[in-house]
Amino acid sequence: MAPRLKLFLPLILFVVLAAFLFRGLSLDPQALPSALIDRPLPEFSLPVLGQERLIGKGDLIGEAALLNVWATWCVSCRVEHPYLLQIAQEGVPIYGLNYKDDDAAAARWLADLGDPYRANIADREGSLGLDLGVYGAPETYLVDAEGVVRYRHVGVVDERVWQTILQPLYRELTGQGSGG
Amino acid sequence: MRLLLQVALLCLLLLSFNARAVIETYEFSDPELEQRYRQLSTELRCPKCQNQNIADSNAPISQDLRKLLHQQLEAGADDDEILDYMVSRYGEFVRYRPRFSGATAILWLAPLLLLLVGIAAAVLTLRSRRSQRQAAGPLSRDDEQRLQDLLGKTEKDS
Incomplete structure (x- = not known):
């Protein structure tokens, strides 16, 4: 029995290895688990883009909202922009985090392409981005009414991402938030 | 005269121009801090370009992290504090020497x-x-x- 088992050992090893490699094909190595999931947003106090006033964590709390990290130098942000306009029109509150950008360029972008954001946080140095663990734009965080980060999506938010991932979570949060 | 020119040209060949270093340099108040900076920046992994440490990477996020590392070292933070700070933002992924836990036990x-x-x-x-x-x-x-x-x-x- 033992020698026959030994004969099949290479085959067994191959099958195990192939199973792991096959699984690896469908994994996205860029998708990192966020360290911030189910933890409150970090405290911050940064200027609102194009305004004199400051905005802080308290201004974002109150209802479930999206926090979208974007910049004018980010090509994919332009790709997702029309879709953000669309979901903002459907009534989803979106806050912008203008990440390491030039204020004038950002204002021009919003004037030209439309403004889906409730307000834009001007994070010129990327300090809030650092606290959020942002490593590239675009990134979109789903924050609940208490200011706890519930989900983070790295990359473009398009119809597929919104309908399959973000919207179900958002509905769940707003359903709980309004008591219905 | 011609010989002189030839020699001068040959000497020119000997000059080498270093490729402009892409990585910025930081001044440290203490050589020991610089040593720790080197060590930590090779141990921290760039979150964007996944198979590089932040010392080798020129991604904007790595530049930010190096700057932050420099600030924290100069502010007197110890290694554990700095690593905790990074891990709380970017997850255990950011360390090339992850802590021993259920998920990393197999490693x-x-x-x-x-x-x-x-x-x-x-x-x-x-x-x-x-x-x-x-x-x-x-x-x-x-x-x-x-x-x-x-x-x-x-x-x-x-």
């Missing part, structure tokens, strides 16, 4: 396990070989006879 223990498996395999193989040799034992009378015949035959031939 830490796999070499030891493989070594044990190897030793076990070697011991088993050697033992089975020895027992095979012992099982062979002395030759039977028939075999002895055949051996003698064969030996005698070769002697005759030569």
Whole structure:
């Protein structure tokens, strides 16, 4: 029995290895688990883009909202922009985090392409981005009414991402938030 | 005159121009801090360009992290504080030497396990070989006879 088992050992090893490699094909190595999931947003106090006033964590709390990290130098942000306009029109509150950008360029972008954001946080140095663990734009965080980060999506938010991932979570949060 | 020019041109060839270093340099108040900066920046992994540490990477996020590392070192933070700070933002992923936990146990223990498996395999193989040799034992009378015949035959031939 033992020698026959030994004969099949290479085959067994191959099958195990192939199973792991096959699984690896469908994994996205860029998708990192966020360290911030189910933890409150970090405290911050940064200027609102194009305004004199400051905005802080308290201004974002109150209802479930999206926090979208974007910049004018980010090509994919332009790709997702029309879709953000669309979901903002459907009534989803979106806050912008203008990440390491030039204020004038950002204002021009919003004037030209439309403004889906409730307000834009001007994070010129990327300090809030650092606290959020942002490593590239675009990134979109789903924050609940208490200011706890519930989900983070790295990359473009398009119809597929919104309908399959973000919207179900958002509905769940707003359903709980309004008591219905 | 021409020789002089030739020599001058040859000398020009000897000059090498370093590729402009892409990585910025930081001034440290203490050489010991610089040492720790080197060590930590090779141990921290760039979250964007996944197979580089932040010392080698020129991604904007790595530049930010190096700047932050420099600030924290100068502010007097110890290594654990800095690593905790990074891990709380970018997750355990950011460390090339992750902490021992349920998820990383296989990383830490796999070499030891493989070594044990190897030793076990070697011991088993050697033992089975020895027992095979012992099982062979002395030759039977028939075999002895055949051996003698064969030996005698070769002697005759030569």
